[in-house]
Amino acid sequence: MANMSLTKVPMPEQDPNVRNKNFEEVATGYTAEMAIEEATRCLNCKNKPCVSGCPVGVQIPEFIALVAEGKFLEAAAKIKETSALPAVCGRVCPQESQCECKCVRAIKGEAVGIGRLERFVADYAMAHDTAEIVKPEPNGHKVAVVGAGPAGLTCAGDLARKGYAVTVFEALHTAGGVLMYGIPEFRLPKAIVQKEIDNLKALGVEFVLNFVVGRSETIDDLFADGYEAIFVGSGAGLPTFMHVPGENYNGVYSANEYLTRVNLMKAYKEDAATPILRAKRVAVVGGGNVAMDAARSAKRMGAEEVYIVYRRGEAELPARLEEIHHAKEEGIVFKFLTAPVEVLGDPDTYLVTGMKCQQMELGEPDASGRRRPVPVEGSEFVLDLDAVIVAIGTSPNPLIRSTTPGLETNKRGCIVADDEHGITSKDGVFAGGDAVTGAATVILAMGAGKRAAAAMDEYVQNKNK
């Protein structure tokens, strides 16, 4: 008999006032008992609506049934059939708008905690699975992946499992992309990402770090080196600035810079070689997950007041509900319907002293269908600050498009690729993830990497017929 509880088994978490001073993971994960209890809430529907909500098509009821029986390693193997990074996805996927929003249990009460169960299973397997990863039989073909973020890692894993010799080229000194430099330790421990990367290495994937495609070599150079097909998963890492006066004062960071210093360079540690300003009063401009990550990081580094400055209302915040909830619990203050007008600074030290803001009200819907914020006349006010973090979005880096003749991009700088196969305008070049869509989610990037891997396999096999 199924467990008919209307709510999920709660996730154990660190106390908000303890965790807002450390970088350890906020949610500490289910125990085996909790996982089994939650798993029995799944009704094992025949038509499996949850699976249609998962961009990589994880066999959700099957793995949950195995969890309910206590067969955790078998459950992990079931997920691994379709998903390359379950420990990551279980933590950072917006399940509420994917698998869990399709769950039948969500019609009355809360959806089954699919993400929490996926995470439990993946963590359990990492701790308990002693089986050696077997390298697949080589098929004699060589392919390249540009960028070691979620799209590239997924694509590389799928191709390696098919026997390809896969080389991943990564510009930074660490593979993982946004999983390493963007999402903070307290949401996604870096040891977990590294473990997933090590698993890919065990599969035979070769990683070439410190290699900037577009500078170290071009896409055409890689073809000349003998790669038969190339996947471009270079992401959308170019930060957008606000273009308001005072934006170059010391203490104004892009969220990319702030989070890279904190996460990749470990500037949150006292003895880190990479410096960062430890500000007391911080404003983060923007309302997405990146803004929440930056604000919560600033709080953990000792800021007394941290504001989220967002030009629309609470209902329009693009961040995950869970992250907004966590941020509020940790003492982040939200300034809704507020837009920056100017960053103020000390002319001598050049340090940020504040930000002039303007109240907004919501007007008519704009092209995106959301109501456009309109300034309220005479509503300007100043927030006293030591740092401003700009988290208003990113776009693809121009390095690859500017050095790859024949690769079509759109006016936003995104590579044009068909959604189903990642095929671009250049023969043999496939693309997916944020490089194609602009900034989106980890799981969408993984889905794109997965579909492109299948298309690349078909392309190489056809070419060699």
Added chain:
Amino acid sequence: MYKILEKKTLNANTKQMVIDAPHVAKKAQPGQFIILRVDEDGERIPLTIASYDREKGTIMIIFQEVGATTKKLGLLNEGDCLHDFVGPLGRASELEGLKKVAVVGGGLGCAIAYPQAKALHEMGAEVDLIAGFRNKDIIILEDEMRAACTNLHLVTDDGSNGRKALVTQVLKELIDAGNQYDAVIAIGPMIMMKFVAETTRPYGIKTIVSMNSTMVDGTGMCGGCRLSVGGEIKFACVDGPDFDGHLVDFDESMRRSAMYKKQEAHAVEAHECNLHKMEVK
């Protein structure tokens, strides 16, 4: 890992290293730079490529020991390895078509001015190289520079070697003496580049400066190296490092460079404490 093949001391705190880095050497061009990390816990620092050897697959860097990381780098020896070494980064200098050029180097900047002068000299351009140092003890690459230009003008702030003058004085005299330069290329401390740009501005001579902003990734993903050029935000790592000196907001760039002064001083102190401990052992 990237092996140090050669190490040479150029002056008391300036060192030259040749690094085994075939991926970088394959594509390197004058004006480009690399980013390195000394060890696993290290920070990323940018250094200009002083020269490259495509056949041997090597890159030469020249650095001054000014802070914790460069001091740590200076302690490494031939045979030791750098943890990370990525490049070539930035845009190559646009030297094509220049027939007569004044290259101005200040202090360590001469290490970068010299390969620019050499590249132009080899392309057949007439090159006046003006090299300025604080005093004679810190002069580097004198012979190399002499061989890489038409005329070398060596000056020191205190007159301890060569003429006692500032590079801007020499440049102004050369212009006033009727030298018609297609371009002036200035590389050195920002304050020097600023004054070179101010010297040439009234004459309307195209002036290219190499901006040494604070960097993290060096690939355009963070904007830490941003500067104002003609009122627009540019990233030194991907749009530069070369920019039109008459359009750069030097005052802003100099203040941005001082952003972590306190932390840097602290890091040097901590580093020296550690060295002291090592000696005691």
